Amino acid sequence: MNIDDTLLEKLEKLSYLEIESSKRADVEEELSRILNFVENLQSVDTAGLPDKFIMRDIEAHLRDDKPLKNEEVPNSILENAPHREENSFFVPKIIE
Numbered sequence: 522m523n524i525d526d527t528l529l530e531k532l533e534k535l536s537y538l539e540i541e542s543s544k545r546a547d548v549e550e551e552l553s554r555i556l557n558f559v560e561n562l563q564s565v566d567t568a569g570l571p572d573k574f575i576m577r578d579i580e581a582h583l584r585d586d587k588p589l590k591n592e593e594v595p596n597s598i599l600e601n602a603p604h605r606e607e608n609s610f611f612v613p614k615i616i617e
Contacts, residue, residue, distance in 0.1 A: 522556040524549045 529549055533540060540548050595608065604611040 522553065522560065524552040524556070 526545070526549075529540065529545065529552075532538075532552075599605050599608065599610075602610050
């Protein structure tokens with residue numbers, strides 16, 4: 522599918538966005554590429570594949586999750602807080 526100025530104007534109205542005239546050609550080209558990609562996906566034969574899958578059934582090759590503790594991070598965050606008490610942020614009560 523090819524995106525032209527007329528369709529881009531309709532999309533602008535529907536999305537309440539305004540695209541700068543200098544970027545219109547780039548946006549049209551990018552949207553056309555996205556739609557072509559989706560059209561290519563529709564040509565993939567998915568017959569016989571399950572409608573959904575569970576990630577735990579797939580063997581994942583992930584890195585080991587090793588927690589890192591840096592004592593300077595919480596202190597630097599608290600230094601930027603306008604009000605704090607000990608190791609916590611202090612905020613005014615907003616609900617009576």
